[in-house]
Amino acid sequence: MPSALPDGEPVPDDGSLPLHALTGAAARPLGFYLHVPYCASRCGYCDFNTYTASELRGSGGTLASRDNYAETLVEEIRLARKALGDDPRPVETVFVGGGTPTLLPAADLVRMLAALRDEFGLAPDAEITTEANPDSVDPRYLAELREGGFNRVSFGMQSARRHVLRVLDRTHTPGRPEACVAEARAAGFDHVNLDLIYGTPGESDGDWHASLEAALEAGPDHVSAYALIVEEGTQLARRIRRGEVPMTDDDVHADRYLIAEQRLSEAGFTWYEVSNWAASEAGRCRHNELYWRGADWWGAGPGAHSHVGGVRWWNVKHPGAYAQALGEGRSPGAGRELLSDEDRRVERILLELRLADGCPLGLLAPAGAQAAQRALADGLLQPDPYGQGRAVLTLRGRLLADAVVRDLVD
Numbered sequence: 001m002p003s004a005l006p007d008g009e010p011v012p013d014d015g016s017l018p019l020h021a022l023t024g025a026a027a028r029p030l031g032f033y034l035h036v037p038y039c040a041s042r043c044g045y046c047d048f049n050t051y052t053a054s055e056l057r058g059s060g061g062t063l064a065s066r067d068n069y070a071e072t073l074v075e076e077i078r079l080a081r082k083a084l085g086d087d088p089r090p091v092e093t094v095f096v097g098g099g100t101p102t103l104l105p106a107a108d109l110v111r112m113l114a115a116l117r118d119e120f121g122l123a124p125d126a127e128i129t130t131e132a133n134p135d136s137v138d139p140r141y142l143a144e145l146r147e148g149g150f151n152r153v154s155f156g157m158q159s160a161r162r163h164v165l166r167v168l169d170r171t172h173t174p175g176r177p178e179a180c181v182a183e184a185r186a187a188g189f190d191h192v193n194l195d196l197i198y199g200t201p202g203e204s205d206g207d208w209h210a211s212l213e214a215a216l217e218a219g220p221d222h223v224s225a226y227a228l229i230v231e232e233g234t235q236l237a238r239r240i241r242r243g244e245v246p247m248t249d250d251d252v253h254a255d256r257y258l259i260a261e262q263r264l265s266e267a268g269f270t271w272y273e274v275s276n277w278a279a280s281e282a283g284r285c286r287h288n289e290l291y292w293r294g295a296d297w298w299g300a301g302p303g304a305h306s307h308v309g310g311v312r313w314w315n316v317k318h319p320g321a322y323a324q325a326l327g328e329g330r331s332p333g334a335g336r337e338l339l340s341d342e343d344r345r346v347e348r349i350l351l352e353l354r355l356a357d358g359c360p361l362g363l364l365a366p367a368g369a370q371a372a373q374r375a376l377a378d379g380l381l382q383p384d385p386y387g388q389g390r391a392v393l394t395l396r397g398r399l400l401a402d403a404v405v406r407d408l409v410d
Helices: 069-083 106-119 139-147 162-168 176-187 205-218 235-241 250-266 286-292 319-327 341-352 366-377 395-399 401-408
Strands: 030-036 091-098 122-132 152-158 191-198 222-227 270-273 276-278 296-300 305-308 311-315 333-338
Touching: 030 069, 030 286, 069 106, 069 296, 069 319, 091 106, 091 286, 106 122, 106 139, 122 191, 122 286, 139 176, 152 162, 152 176, 152 205, 162 205, 176 191, 176 205, 191 205, 191 250, 205 250, 222 250, 250 270, 250 395, 270 286, 286 296, 286 341, 296 311, 341 401, 366 401, 395 401
Parallel strands: 030 091, 030 296, 091 122, 122 152, 152 191, 191 222
Antiparallel strands: 222 276, 270 276, 296 305, 305 311, 311 333
């Protein structure tokens, strides 16, 4: 099951924020993440805050039902409007994630988006994304989303090989994600992402090559490729512990990453974050860039996290508890923390170093600056490629990004 939420100070019942959180807000982008916690079945590697019908049965009753979930989430959007007061910013990015958002009727997703438009307004060039499982959409569904204002869709492909999908407990058939890209294009989506996972037990280099080729032939303008992480408490972790499938291998992950970088680059894709490649600047996921650059976002839904002006908070996890709080006119927030200047400095290094333009060297403490010099000598950082005093990872540095970050935040 999903991991526990962190501790924190209480969130006010009205969701109000400290005055300093909105100081200077007009200069920062505002995004919304809308979490849909429902899945038809649980993937073996997943530890996200998601629930199948059987997991919800007898737990929360009708409050946890997906039938009225859209209206419940709209209530949090209305609460956000009150909490942010007269903040004039329109919403620049919306990302509907899960779970499987497309288990809800398309009309429900459009209704959530309409609530944001009504309460906040959407920027003229707003990026509006939803995640989708390949077996939960069809051309009609995608056309309804596009007509309702969505302009970007992200499909969970993971692999082109049936035996790899089986280990991951993915239910779609090989070839279906590629067909979804064509259907999304026909519906009018200019921006389409395919998510891939590498390093699954039993996957070969040939399997990974085949997945990359299938993804590229489908014609998305964005590809995300993530190393499989085996999280404690998941079905996959239990299977590995029982010896049913082998443990993942860091060296294999590194080899697969290099394969991805080479093939995607050959196809005209450019990395802009360690695990993300786009065919053009317009193809980048602006919502994720908002996270990586520490801007403001409100996360609505069970277990969703938010950040506004140095205040971070998180919602209660269970859909029933979430709906109950909003039904009683209370914030569903479970806890929050006020980030210190040092917290924010460290987070900027942690996140911005993963980007293609890196992080400012001026963020580094003396020990971190010395570590940067060592990383430069070791070929993990580029020699200030932009002449602007920035730490930028080399390809080798990207393979060891977590270790480089740990050294630089000292």
